[in-house]
Amino acid sequence: MNIKLPKEIAEQAEIIAEYARQEGLDFYPTIFEMLSSEQMSQVAAYCGFPKRYPHWRFGMEYERLRKQHRYGLGRIYEMVINNDPCYAYLLADNMFVDHKTVMAHVYAHCDFFKHNVWFSKTNRSMIDEMANHATRVRRYIERHGIERVEQFIETLLSLENLIDAHSVFVRRNPQLEPKSQPAVNHTREAARYPAKGYMDRYINPPDVMTAERTRLREEAAQDSGRFPAEPVRDVLLFLLENAPIEDWEADILSMIREEMYYFAPQGQTKIMNEGWASYWHSTLMTRYILNDDELIDYCEHHSGTLATSPGRLNPYKLGIELLRDIELRWNTGRYGPEFDACDDMAVRRVWGKEKIPKERVIGRGSPGREKIFQVRAVYNDVTFLDEFLTPEFVEAQNLYHYRYDPNTQRMVVVNRDFDKIKSQLLFALANHGQPYIFVTDGNFRNRGELYLTHRHAGADIDIKYALETLKNIHHIWKRPVHLNARIDDEPILFSYDGEQSTQQHIDERVDAPAHDF
Amino acid sequence: MILQINNDHQRFRKIVKGRIRKDLRKFLTRSELIGREGKKYISIPVRGIDMPHFRYGDNNDAGVGTGDGKPGDAVQGSGAGAGGTEEGKHILEVDISLEELAEILGEELQLPRIKPRGKHRISAERDRYSGIRQAGPESLRHFKRTFKRALRRQIMSGFYNPDRPTIIFERRDKVYRSWKTILKPQSNAVLIYMMDISGSMGDEQKELVRLEAFWIDAWLRRNYQGIESRYIVHDVRAGEVDRETFFRIREDGGTRISSAYKLARALIEHNYSPEEWNIYLFHFSDGDNSSESDSRECCSLLTENLLPNLNLFGYCQVASAYGSGNFINVLHEQLGDQETIITSRVNTKDDIYDSIKTFFSAGK
Incomplete structure (x- = not known):
């Protein structure tokens, strides 16, 4: 079914891998497959996996990609799966030089998958796991009918972003927790200061002690009734453990959740990952691999990948430029308190210039190179930008901050203020640009109703979508569901009880959930 | 690697048709469709096929761009109503043939298939060239087959010279197309x-x-x-x-x-x-x-x-x-x-x- 990998490409793959290893990249074994553009659309619709569970959403994606390709609106040059071994696909009708670029690019991705800490908890046999999921879902379809299963999956897909990408790093096993934690007042006895008998009623006045005792008792009563004990970010997990769903439904829910956790790091490191891969294909191609006659085509495609357009940030471009900036800064020593304290722009601009050797590119072993290897291991997009974005960089990249202007109904440039740009970038990246939703009460009003809260971080949620999503949660929870969200600075409670959606202003007449922000 | 995308694609098309069926009343009033009847396929925008998520509203549209521009300048590429361009992502255009659309129309309106009036059923005779025979007019000569037969004969009899590959037909090489008459109810x-x-x-x-x-x-x-x-x-x-x-x-x-x-x-x-x-x-x-x-x-x-x-x-x-x-x-x-x-x-x-x-x- 696939086109056999031509011999000269297989040979090139070996050569490129060798150069990449020389430069310090370390990756899983990588298997390249060659696909026609039609097959590429198919594989891309499955996010790169040869087998996924049957669902029309993939058919929709396929239709979109195929059309996009047919009208020349975009082509997929490369696709790589985080797996051991890594699988990567090459587009058959690409030029030879494109294949070489893509392979160099892919090896860097594989290195990133292997070494970036955010990927450390992902399943490295995901190809098998996905096929496994497909088999399980297919079995449920045979038993329960395609309509029911498909419908249930559709409901879940509407909730699939309600996970907590950081939770995989949280160790919940109590035995592993440090012992030195302050002892919790388990006895719920009012604290009594040591005092001699005759002084006791002055040091620990009886009325204060009584009040304290009542307070503790009330707190205890409240605590024991709190469900969940803490606000829960991982709404899917909460539903999995507590919603009245059938076994097969729970199984599908756990699969979807698992897949989302698998994909989460790719969302968290888009800029870094693409930046890293672009950095390396550029380095490897220009230094080792490129033939003279391939230069023009390489340049055209490389610059196409890194092209910027107003109003849209290209993660490839931002990533590679920031990595190069870091490399330069660490090679020239433009960091640390001494550099930060210098406010003479002229001096800053030439800081450490003498350290740059004559040949333009500094290779392995330079402090800059070591720094970016370290960066690729421990940062994600949020921390990457938070740490390394500098005013100089923002200026050099010609970045600006834009906003929707209701008067002209257009996006207009607001300014080029560094702080504003940085906070806007971080906002867009935090939680993958999606709102933070918590389960704050699983037994709201003591009637088994589900209470969700949107933790407002500067932007309102989309009401229309929220109401539809609530309906889908209701499908699973089967009791009324509520969402507390701030709209135009007003706290609003959106509810769906299975028949109708309502919204009301939250004031003291509305019951409070178990947890509040 | 066997891909089952076709199944998923079929399911998707089916769902789209369902969506069109639901909105048929609206489609019937859309005058844009007219004028495309010459074409086999019509693109229909299907709304509401995306999954709802908790997401930020469009009124919060803001971002970071790159390029030239003074404060107050419109960002290039964002037409009037940037909220609107954002919206565009959720509308998917699906190609559907006019025949399928008519089919949906029929199903939805519960139109019975029209039975042509019995006595008016006529049979059209159509000739289809599907056979081969040894004799026939030169205008119907099947060149490819004739050539192959001649080539085969020449190779077998040793007359064929690869350096000067001239093929000469003989009478017995020639084959002709022949037709069958098909009665087609029409x-x-x-x-x-x-x-x-x-x-x-x-x-x-x-x-x-x-x-x-x-x-x-x-x-x-x-x-x-x-x-x-x-x-x-x-x-x-x-x-x-x-x-x-x-x-x-x-x-x-x-x-x-x-x-x-x-x-x-x-x-x-x-x-x-x-x-x-x-x-x-x-x-x-x-x-x-x-x-x-x-x-x-x-x-x-x-x-x-x-x-x-x-x-x-x-x-x-x-x-x-x-x-x-x-x-x-x-x-x-x-x-x-x-x-x-x-x-x-x-x-x-x-x-x-x-x-x-x-x-x-x-x-x-």
């Missing part, structure tokens, strides 16, 4: 549209007629292999026009409906024998005829000459600001008991749905 249909173009039929009315005619056409094409359309316009006189003119033309003056019916009668008599053709006659008017006597004449024309030969006579009366709109009542009174006559009123675009349903629910 049902032909002719649609005759008649429209009142007197002063009282404004642009709005014509738009209604266009839409209605489009869907009538779509449905009947679904049911017949060969279909012909003829167009008649009339005020006090009637004349045949082409399709373009039919929907564009505007005249002033009075109305004499009988003129159109007479012309239709003549058309049928000369070109479409009822033995061979399924005949559909549709008349669009605002129902304002010039005189009572003409209305009576129309009725007698219908009963005596037209109705016996027709599958269906559909009278569609569009609302007009002028005129009495009395003709539909006359038809009801005089010919209410005739089976082949069906009337409907279309006042707004929304009525088209029900009108189509009325016309074809009998399955004629």
